[in-house]
Amino acid sequence: MVTDMELAALAVRLTDEASAEPLDAGRILAALVEGVRRLVGTLGAGVHYAVPGDGEVRTEGTSTELRALTADAAAWGEGPAHEVRTAGRPLIDVDVTGRPARVRWPRWVPRARALGLARVTALPLSDGGATVGALVLHGGPGPSLGMPALMRARAVGGMAADMLSLVREVERNRSLVAQLDHALTSRVVIEQAKGMLSVRRGVSVDEAFTLLRGYARSHRRKITEIAADITEGRADLHAL
Incomplete structure (x- = not known):
């Protein structure tokens, strides 16, 4: 069972990454996906972050394979992270093993299935009311995420979004x-x-x-x- 101490430790980690020099959003993304994977107990996690103002999309994943899939999905403009980032609405516990998912994401699903993924949840990352990214929780065969795990993921995603916004503000002020x-x-x-x-x-x-x-x-x-x-x-x- 996840304790308040573990949540607090991750919050401190995200804050440390946001204040470390040189400023780098990539460290925050890496801490986010690894931290949420451990807290939620999911098979893996990935994130898309569209840097406001310059159109760049930063990605990260909890393994070499998920990092590659997450980056490719951003380039394709396909997959759960891209859909949530552009639509601004969460996707909760989507089954990716059937034909509807293959039709919806024809390039993403075969790669995801080859990695043993069976279910996916994607949550928006917001900055000032605008959706700037998506946090994706990758699950294998088995039970879906419970509400407590989903709430923890939302909380951690919100922390990370705040840290990313802070880094961007500091960079803008320095410029x-x-x-x-x-x-x-x-x-x-x-x-x-x-x-x-x-x-x-x-x-x-x-x-x-x-x-x-x-x-x-x-x-x-x-x-x-x-x-x-x-x-x-x-x-x-x-x-x-």
Whole structure:
């Protein structure tokens, strides 16, 4: 029987992976599938995660074979994970041994059956109300998942989705800070170059900027590059 301590330990593991440097959603996905497999007691687990904003789909599985199947299913646009990720609705305890499943997922089912899979449950992963992925529980022949196991899987999937959202937010903030830092540095260099050019050519600061901009355009270079040449002593100020 799964204890609260085991659930708490997995929550800590997911949090640790989300805060580890360098940031990597792949570690969270790996911890998710292995952790949920142990907690739920299913044959295996897989996950699709569609990174918001760039269209990339990350996948993971609890074995070499399931990792390959999960990645191929994402590329095919087929299978339970793809269906749940695009529709946003869970699939609960679907029998994959019969003809209906083969018609529904013609490439996925033969591969799944070859791995001994007989039943599948797929749960949406959400970020801000939008479905960004799917957690898939792979079962073999035998009884279906009970409600307690299903609730644990939902809880763990929710934790992982929160961690993935956190990582994405941190990455976005870091990117924004880097862009602002670059813009500020470029502005400082341009202002320095304007001042140097103004003094050397005996013109106003505004006129110096006009000279700087005109030279950059005529030589098809960025103003920041010309400005850096000026401040670092590589440019002939009288040629501008």
